[in-house]
Amino acid sequence: MIRITHKDYNDVPEPLTRPGTFRQIQRAVLAGDGERYNTTYYKDPVVVNKLKAFSVHKNNLDPDDKPKCYYCESYTEHVAVLQVEHFRPKAKVSDVDNNNTAHTGYYWLGLEWSNLLLSCPNCNGKEAKGNRFPLEDFNDRATPINPITGGAPLPLGYDRTNCIADGPNLLNERPLLINPEYEDPTPFLTFDEFGQIHGIHEKGIKSVEIYNLKRAPLLSARQDKLNAIIKDINLACAARDLGKIDNNSFMVWLEAECSKVLELDNIRNEYCLWGRYIIANFETCIVSKIATYKDQLREAFRNVNT
Numbered sequence: 327m328i329r330i331t332h333k334d335y336n337d338v339p340e341p342l343t344r345p346g347t348f349r350q351i352q353r354a355v356l357a358g359d360g361e362r363y364n365t366t367y368y369k370d371p372v373v374v375n376k377l378k379a380f381s382v383h384k385n386n387l388d389p390d391d392k393p394k395c396y397y398c399e400s401y402t403e404h405v406a407v408l409q410v411e412h413f414r415p416k417a418k419v420s421d422v423d424n425n426n427t428a429h430t431g432y433y434w435l436g437l438e439w440s441n442l443l444l445s446c447p448n449c450n451g452k453e454a455k456g457n458r459f460p461l462e463d464f465n466d467r468a469t470p471i472n473p474i475t476g477g478a479p480l481p482l483g484y485d486r487t488n489c490i491a492d493g494p495n496l497l498n499e500r501p502l503l504i505n506p507e508y509e510d511p512t513p514f515l516t517f518d519e520f521g522q523i524h525g526i527h528e529k530g531i532k533s534v535e536i537y538n539l540k541r542a543p544l545l546s547a548r549q550d551k552l553n554a555i556i557k558d559i560n561l562a563c564a565a566r567d568l569g570k571i572d573n574n575s576f577m578v579w580l581e582a583e584c585s586k587v588l589e590l591d592n593i594r595n596e597y598c599l600w601g602r603y604i605i606a607n608f609e610t611c612i613v614s615k616i617a618t619y620k621d622q623l624r625e626a627f628r629n630v631n632t
């Protein structure tokens with residue numbers, strides 16, 4: 327998880343500004359029921375493509391872009407569709423996050439632009455985030471409001487002052503889940519040299535658990551990124567051992583491999599946070615796993631990492 331582009335709250339996608347949108351919110355508020363929303367809004371290409379663009383730090387999605395899950399940084403589009411998800415669950419908050427008491431969910435935020443993020447099914451499904459939304463203290467959970475203004479004879483309006491995900495009203499809840507749109511996940515997440523992720527502080531630990539970031543396919547995808555580079559470095563070392571290349575060519579090869587390491591810190595690539603960890607921990611993640619030519623490898627890394 328890395329920070330993604332923060333939405334411009336004054337630039338709400340058109341489908342979320344229609345009178346029908348406000349009627350949907352009004353209906354949910356009157357019923358106190360977040361299940362009442364028409365799900366077509368969450369599949370609208372204008373809404374979805376805007377969120378996809380933010381995942382690769384753009385304002386508009388280009389055909390060649392590969393959008394990423396906001397939480398696990400997987401592309402996933404080749405196996406599963408990225409879904410619009412509610413950071414604050416719209417229809418229920420899990421009992422375990424509300425001291426075993428039933429909670430209606432944040433039904434008034436069902437079409438709130440700042441509450442919509444993009445997730446793969448593996449981070450957002452029932453086995454993962456689902457309707458989980460833990461707070462430092464469940465007593466601080468926001469009380470329901472009615473953001474709808476107007477009404478006959480006036481047109482319906484929407485006052486989002488207290489609905490903004492990182493506005494004072496909702497930040498008072500002190501959520502224990504990282505929202506990569508408005509906060510940098512870096513202080514809350516780290517790795518070990520094998521690619522496993524670990525939470526830091528209560529918020530990081532809860533986020534790893536709830537977004538299910540320790541799942542096996544993610545671990546092996548991170549390991550694949552690292553192992554591919556180690557394999558190529560070992561190839562270079564073998565070629566040098568066999569005398570197939572001279573020292574100059576060997577250093578050029580090692581520098582090319584080290585450039586690949588630096589490319590892991592590319593916000594458009596999968597698992598960029600893991601890449602940043604590898605770069606910051608080059609010695610333990612890579613040098614320690616190479617049997618020979620460690621000094622040359624360190625020198626090659628210094629040469630490209632200036």
Ligand SMILES: [Zn+2]
Pocket residue numbers: 395396397398399400445446447448449450
């Ligand atoms: Zn995901």
